[in-house]
Amino acid sequence: MNSSRRSFLAAGLALPAAGLATTPSSSHSGSDQPAPALAPAGLSYQKLGRTGLTPTRVAFGCMITSDGSVIEKAADLGINYFDTARGYQGGNNERMVGAALKARRKQVYISSKSHAKDKAGALEHIDTTLQTLGTDYIDIWYLHGKNSGEDITDDLLEAQAIAKKDGKVRFAGVSTHKGQASVIDAAIKSGKIDVVLVAYNFSMGSDLDAAIGRAKAAGLGIVAMKVMAGGFRRPQPGDKTQETLKRDGAMVAALKWVLKNPQVDTTIPSMTDMEQLDADFKAMSSKFGEGDQKILSAHLERIGPLYCRMCGHCEGTCSQGLPVADVLRFLTYADGYGQFALGRERFLELPAKVASVRCRDCSSCSVDCPHGVRVPERLSRAQELFA
Amino acid sequence: MKCCIALLAVSLAALGQTLDCSLVPGWTQQGASRSYTGDNLFEYMDGNAEGYLVYGFVAMQGVNCESGGETIVFDVSEMADAESAYGMFTATRDPHGPLERIGMGGQIVPRRAIFAKGKYFVEIGISKDAPDVLRAFCRAFEAKVSGATEPPQTLAWFPREKLAPETVRLVPESVLGLRLLKRGYIAQYDYGKAFIVAETSPETAAEVMRKLRARVGETAPVKIADEAFEATDRYLGRLCFFRKGRYIAGFAGLAEGQPALPPSTALAARLP
Numbered sequence: 001m002n003s004s005r006r007s008f009l010a011a012g013l014a015l016p017a018a019g020l021a022t023t024p025s026s027s028h029s030g031s032d033q034p035a036p037a038l039a040p041a042g043l044s045y046q047k048l049g050r051t052g053l054t055p056t057r058v059a060f061g062c063m064i065t066s067d068g069s070v071i072e073k074a075a076d077l078g079i080n081y082f083d084t085a086r087g088y089q090g091g092n093n094e095r096m097v098g099a100a101l102k103a104r105r106k107q108v109y110i111s112s113k114s115h116a117k118d119k120a121g122a123l124e125h126i127d128t129t130l131q132t133l134g135t136d137y138i139d140i141w142y143l144h145g146k147n148s149g150e151d152i153t154d155d156l157l158e159a160q161a162i163a164k165k166d167g168k169v170r171f172a173g174v175s176t177h178k179g180q181a182s183v184i185d186a187a188i189k190s191g192k193i194d195v196v197l198v199a200y201n202f203s204m205g206s207d208l209d210a211a212i213g214r215a216k217a218a219g220l221g222i223v224a225m226k227v228m229a230g231g232f233r234r235p236q237p238g239d240k241t242q243e244t245l246k247r248d249g250a251m252v253a254a255l256k257w258v259l260k261n262p263q264v265d266t267t268i269p270s271m272t273d274m275e276q277l278d279a280d281f282k283a284m285s286s287k288f289g290e291g292d293q294k295i296l297s298a299h300l301e302r303i304g305p306l307y308c309r310m311c312g313h314c315e316g317t318c319s320q321g322l323p324v325a326d327v328l329r330f331l332t333y334a335d336g337y338g339q340f341a342l343g344r345e346r347f348l349e350l351p352a353k354v355a356s357v358r359c360r361d362c363s364s365c366s367v368d369c370p371h372g373v374r375v376p377e378r379l380s381r382a383q384e385l386f387a
Numbered sequence: 388m389k390c391c392i393a394l395l396a397v398s399l400a401a402l403g404q405t406l407d408c409s410l411v412p413g414w415t416q417q418g419a420s421r422s423y424t425g426d427n428l429f430e431y432m433d434g435n436a437e438g439y440l441v442y443g444f445v446a447m448q449g450v451n452c453e454s455g456g457e458t459i460v461f462d463v464s465e466m467a468d469a470e471s472a473y474g475m476f477t478a479t480r481d482p483h484g485p486l487e488r489i490g491m492g493g494q495i496v497p498r499r500a501i502f503a504k505g506k507y508f509v510e511i512g513i514s515k516d517a518p519d520v521l522r523a524f525c526r527a528f529e530a531k532v533s534g535a536t537e538p539p540q541t542l543a544w545f546p547r548e549k550l551a552p553e554t555v556r557l558v559p560e561s562v563l564g565l566r567l568l569k570r571g572y573i574a575q576y577d578y579g580k581a582f583i584v585a586e587t588s589p590e591t592a593a594e595v596m597r598k599l600r601a602r603v604g605e606t607a608p609v610k611i612a613d614e615a616f617e618a619t620d621r622y623l624g625r626l627c628f629f630r631k632g633r634y635i636a637g638f639a640g641l642a643e644g645q646p647a648l649p650p651s652t653a654l655a656a657r658l659p
Contacts, residue, residue, distance in 0.1 A: 064441050066478075067564035067573075069622040076621075087435050090479040090501075177429060270437060273561035274622070 149186025443467030505534010
């Protein structure tokens with residue numbers, strides 16, 4: 001199904017670009033840290049794995065940006081990495097990003113993505129991407145939205161190698177939203193992927209940390225997307241949630257949560273306006289604190305089926321004898337109400353044999369929550385937090 | 388709330404029944420149909436879901452159709468309203484491609500067709516260049532769905548002189564990158580960018596104008612409609628914003644030598 005969709009998107013709006021892309025000039029092979037236009041304080045950079053690129057830790061996801069002036073301002077503030085994709089708005093997003101950064105091309109890194117499913121389609125995409133962006137190279141070219149290691153085919157890797165050899169892209173990447181650990185491991189194994197773009201946010205706890213750690217150890221750069229957990233943009237029109245979250249600082253708290261992980265080299269939050277840009281920019285220079293945790297915990301309760309309703313359905317179903325509902329409740333004390341001490345105290349009152357159980361040691365979980373609570377994930381978090 | 392969910396389910400079921408590959412003779416359905424809501428669209432869209440959500444995405448139904456080894460991917464998104472569906476169309480159309488009169492607006496390129504009718508945004512892709520097949524599906528499906536067939540009236544309020552063709556589009560949030568201008572239309576002219584934002588009342592519009600003045604900083608009052616000012620912003624360039632009743636509109640990024648008053652006055656004259 002997904003490859004059908006990708007194929008469908010790949011079919012759209014491709015413009016002939018034969019002969020357009022040229023071997024890049026030395027302009028992108030020299031300095032690996034573009035200088036910000038205004039060089040303000042508060043910027044922090046991190047080397048993007050073996051690429052040697054040094055993006056600001058808060059970069060810019062352009063997917064839903066509708067006015068190039070926000071991108072221009074971000075570049076002036078010193079944000080030096082901008083991400084788009086061939087499939088965003090039928091290619092219109094690349095067009096807008098290219099226009100906004102035209103005068104600043106040498107000061108910034110640009111990445112785009114191809115959702116093509118084969119080499120020919122991907123190579124057609126990169127030429128169209130370069131033409132649409134109005135540049136003769138991009139810094140990172142991602143295989144877009146791979147859901148399993150098998151999706152990273154030799155055919156697509158060859159396309160990336162050809163594009164690199166031709167000077168159209170500097171580094172190869174892969175983006176993933178689902179089956180992320182599998183994709184990350186396949187990227188490492190390929191030896192040909194330089195950067196992984198992963199969905200990573202506070203709602204995921206430490207689930208992905210091990211895979212990210214393996215990628216980091218292998219020299220890959222780590223870029224985080226979906227840092228706001230998706231829950232900030234509700235599908236129902238008129239829903240006030242997003243406005244509330246903007247007001248109470250949850251979006252910045254979510255970004256800071258990601259930034260506190262040193263394994264993450266940079267982040268690409270979506271930004272639509274100057275105000276959001278200013279707030280995200282500030283996140284780069286302020287630390288994640290207790291107040292942020294409280295905001296996120298409260299938000300977690302709202303956005304997902306993460307919290308136990310105490311229905312009792314799971315009672316006695318854990319093969320390791322865990323009192324599932326109780327442990328979930330202890331976690332709610334900490335995550336939902338900011339009462340960490342109370343949660344830990346209750347957890348430590350559990351019999352030692354039960355408190356020493358680690359859910360990650362089980363290959364599968366015998367507990368099936370009828371309300372969709374992600375039981376193994378939540379219990380693992382409780383064990384990590386309290387034990 | 389339960390009532391709303393039930394209504395939504397009924398609406399989608401009805402739509403699902405009209406997604407029929409045999410709309411065009413010789414085509415048959417391949418595999419099961421699919422449906423998504425805002426909560427799981429990301430499973431299908433490979434990172435592009437948010438681009439739909441900002442336009443008030445409600446739900447999507449889709450099927451794949453097959454004929455003689457060729458495949459069509461046929462997706463219909465239900466948006467919050469007709470304006471949002473049209474907005475989605477304007478955001479994804481190729482600005483260099485020709486438009487077709489389908490529903491409120493449509494476009495067919497060799498391997499892709501999109502159009503909006505009523506609150507539905509339709510996307511059809513095919514595995515090889517076949518605009519005639521795409522056109523046949525569009526026409527057949529257009530006849531099956533009800534809803535608005537005229538673009539939102541706001542489009543007509545932009546003066547035509549020196550308006551770059553087919554550049555009027557709906558910005559779902561933060562027009563001109565300003566959060567104060569929540570949602571509205573922009574249009575590209577040879578000499579700058581025009582916008583129109585509708586507030587709920589003249590009072591709320593006046594309040595937004597007050598905040599805009601404060602945000603922009605140094606402003607010079609000018610006489611257009613109920614209130615207006617000119618200013619220069621580092622990122623928006625030379626601008627002229629005015630309020631007429633509940634509407635806030637104006638120009639930004641005005642080219643050097645282009646006076647702000649005449650186009651702004653002309654725009655104001657066309658607003659209700």
